[in-house]
Amino acid sequence: MNVLLSSLFHVLIFPGLLFCVVMGVLLSGLDRIWVARMQRRVGPPLLQSWYDFLKCCGKETIVPRHAKKAVYFAAPVVGFAALISISLFLPIAGGKPAYSGTADLVVILYLLTLVSVCTIVGASASGSPFAGVGLSREMVAMISYELPFVLVILAVSRAILAPGDSLNNIFSLQAIADYQAANGPLITRWALIPAAIAMLFVIPCEVGMHPFDVAEAETEICEGTLAEYSGPPLAVFRLTHMVKMFIMTALFCVLFLGGITTGIAVLDVILFVLFCLILTFLTMSLPHGACARFKVEQVFKFYWTVVAGLAALSLILVWLGL
């Protein structure tokens, strides 16, 4: 009974559904305000993304004639569920993760891919040519950021591995958190700084924020993958996008900024939220305010040369034992 209750608490409240949604709304609201201030505008209210979500819930849903109905409705829900389940593996604010396993970083990698795949599947099920262009671009974006992302994870996993250590700890977030609690945050290790910078670049592309939102270019291809979505399914997609902002920044905190604790659990969570806010400003608002959208091939080239290069440099340095 207790196990069931604590599982329900983890899934529905902390760090599951409720906490993720609140953080997602907060981060995306602040991001929109920051972008507005950079353009010398007043900007929307803080809860604007939440209003958008509620409004979409109250709209009529039109299913296109060529759409595959079951997939069209299932894709956003499956994607959102996959995203929420990532939060259960994150050791948020120095605490223990709700569930931890041997190779949970690999699970997270798969779940993050599943979120993008659900966008692609939903778009292809909607049967629109605009969504078709959007999903092909989404695939290119996925290929672009997956390589540096995997290299970063490899570098971090290798960095915490002491000689003679058992391989059970490899790709384990708990092991990474424990290592940082003992030896200080990994970002202070100079061999991992290129990997941290690469990860900073991976965040906006993974989330699909403005300079890298090639898949949802609203002016060129009518919102791309979301072209045929309306009503509640669209609302779930919007919510997925918001929560992804939180999950990605939280993942960065866990990988590179772990081990910074005050000893009081509530203060730790506040510190964690603060880190997420700073990361959102650095990786999403600042490029959004400063850059115009990249072309698809520019994104691909940038990620496979500069960002993957940085991550690979880190991996080599770590491999040499620096």
Add this chain to the structure above:
Amino acid sequence: MFEKLIDNSMAKSPWIFHINAGSCNGCDIELVSVLTPRYDAERLGFRLTGTPRQADIVVVSGPITLQTRDRLVRTLAQVPEPRVVVSLGSCPRSGNVFKGSYAIDGPLEKYTHVDVSVGGCTPKPEAIIAALAKATEILKEKRKEMHK
């Protein structure tokens, strides 16, 4: 309770879809200027969306030319309820200087119910913001009627 929350959000997050039905580009530029830093319609929650499926307010500019007529009707049919149609400028109202031309088939009232109409060639951004604010009120009313 949930219905009331949705009703209130409906007025706070209206997404605009803009249809150019043969406009001279003047009204289009003025509509875009509403979203620029000077007038900043985003503070009221307005957002220009790229697809009619996600739109709440449809803004139509231009005298309805024969080339755009069928596309206009098709696009309007794709907008989910509740929706509000705003006619922008004098052209969709009356045909303006193009009235009597063989190439136009207006006014907009022939094809859809127009909720708000802004006059002027071109209307001032202030007038457009006032019209859009009026449109959000109508949007909320329509939503209330939907679940009655």
